[in-house]
Amino acid sequence: MGVAEVAFALGFTVSFKGIAVFPPRAMNAMPILEIHTDQYRVPLEAPLSDSTHGEMTDFGLIVVRLVDEDGRVGLGYTYTVNTIGASAVWKVIESDLTPLLEGADPSAIDMLWQRMWWHLHFVGRGGMASFAMAAIDIALWDLRGQRESLALWRLLGGSRPEVPAYAGGIDLDLPIDSLLSQANGFLDQGFHAIKMKVGRAQLSEDIERVRAMREFLGPDFPLMADANMRWGVDQAVSAANALSQFGLYWLEEPLVPEDLEGHARLGRETRVPIATGENLHSVHEFEHLMNYGHVDFPEPDAATLGGITPWVRVAKIAQGKGLPVTSHGIHDVHVHLLAGVPNASYLEVHGFGLDRFLERRLQLKEGKAIAPDSPGHGVKLDLEELKTFREATYSSGLNKGAC
Numbered sequence: 001m002g003v004a005e006v007a008f009a010l011g012f013t014v015s016f017k018g019i020a021v022f023p024p025r026a027m028n029a030m031p032i033l034e035i036h037t038d039q040y041r042v043p044l045e046a047p048l049s050d051s052t053h054g055e056m057t058d059f060g061l062i063v064v065r066l067v068d069e070d071g072r073v074g075l076g077y078t079y080t081v082n083t084i085g086a087s088a089v090w091k092v093i094e095s096d097l098t099p100l101l102e103g104a105d106p107s108a109i110d111m112l113w114q115r116m117w118w119h120l121h122f123v124g125r126g127g128m129a130s131f132a133m134a135a136i137d138i139a140l141w142d143l144r145g146q147r148e149s150l151a152l153w154r155l156l157g158g159s160r161p162e163v164p165a166y167a168g169g170i171d172l173d174l175p176i177d178s179l180l181s182q183a184n185g186f187l188d189q190g191f192h193a194i195k196m197k198v199g200r201a202q203l204s205e206d207i208e209r210v211r212a213m214r215e216f217l218g219p220d221f222p223l224m225a226d227a228n229m230r231w232g233v234d235q236a237v238s239a240a241n242a243l244s245q246f247g248l249y250w251l252e253e254p255l256v257p258e259d260l261e262g263h264a265r266l267g268r269e270t271r272v273p274i275a276t277g278e279n280l281h282s283v284h285e286f287e288h289l290m291n292y293g294h295v296d297f298p299e300p301d302a303a304t305l306g307g308i309t310p311w312v313r314v315a316k317i318a319q320g321k322g323l324p325v326t327s328h329g330i331h332d333v334h335v336h337l338l339a340g341v342p343n344a345s346y347l348e349v350h351g352f353g354l355d356r357f358l359e360r361r362l363q364l365k366e367g368k369a370i371a372p373d374s375p376g377h378g379v380k381l382d383l384e385e386l387k388t389f390r391e392a393t394y395s396s397g398l399n400k401g402a403c
């Protein structure tokens with residue numbers, strides 16, 4: 001046993017590069033007793049398409065459950081497109097992160113997050129490592145909410161549960177009449193804002209489609225457009241300027257997110273607000289984008305950024321720069337996060353949802369999503385129903401398989 005392990009066993013904090021790596025064990029801590037990690041391949045109800053991924057028929061779902069001494073279960077999850085990378089994310093949790101969590105104090109979330117980050121540092125600092133950390137971090141926050149009998153949005157300091165929400169259409173290949181009938185369906189569901197895909201082979205097709213949507217929805221209806229990184233910077237500048245006549249609320253991911261110079265140029269040469277960030281996987285990447293590139297609506301995804309802990313950090317950095325923050329995916333968790341910060345913009349609600357496996361679906365009222373008031377995030381998955389789609393499972397702890 002090395003010095004660090006001895007110190008940890010005795011409950012001391014060990015510092016590495018100025019960062020506490022091992023959290024001290026609180027005298028009254030109720031440690032994590034069990035860790036369950038499951039990987040699923042979930043078919044989509046209907047194939048979806050965008051300009052980056054082409055046709056999507058299923059998604060990978062990795063679910064982590066942490067059980068404390070009182071039998072409370074914190075649930076966290078992440079996802080991948082078409083299941084690509086799902087087994088690698090599951091394996092990192094099973095082999096590399098589970099041993100760090102056994103017996104740890106789940107209330108020391110920041111410390112555990114740093115511990116995971118440095119443990120994976122050489123192969124991590126974003127990418128798939130952030131997906132694995134996300135599932136665990138979300139489970140830790142859920143557990144904390146349950147232990148403190150507080151809904152996640154209250155735990156974060158929110159004062160009201162309502163968040164403006166938009167319907168995210170994944171509709172690049174829909175003909176225009178289907179696009180409009182989809183929009184009509186969103187209006188019937190109570191949405192007061194809609195996002196559509198752009199990035200067709202010809203810019204003229206995008207212009208025709210956005211014009212049709214604008215005419216259908218009226219001049220003041222919040223309409224966003226998402227290019228899913230389809231363009232190079234010259235194309236993006238041309239497209240943004242051509243689409244500016246339609247009063248878009250934002251243009252999302254015109255470029256790959258690491259092109260800081262390209263984003264800076266978009267900020268200088270176009271007038272359409274830019275949203276991006278769903279393909280950034282660390283706080284540092286967001287800092288670089290905000291400091292050296294350009295973004296009007298940072299769009300972190302807790303499920304791919306490393307969890308709720310870094311999501312809140314990005315929101316606070318954005319707040320310091322006078323920027324709102326939006327979300328991507330897992331709307332059942334993000335509704336809490338946006339309700340918990342003062343600089344919230346719209347919540348994305350889209351067809352990648354887990355609705356058919358949820359005990360409680362996202363509630364919408366007059367264009368706003370309502371975060372539930374039950375302890376934690378309140379997401380309850382029907383694991384029996386999901387079992388059909390399970391591809392891998394692992395349990396660690398004293399009472400394997402008890403939950």
Ligand SMILES: [Mg+2]
Nearest residue numbers: 226252253278
């Ligand atoms: Mg997007």
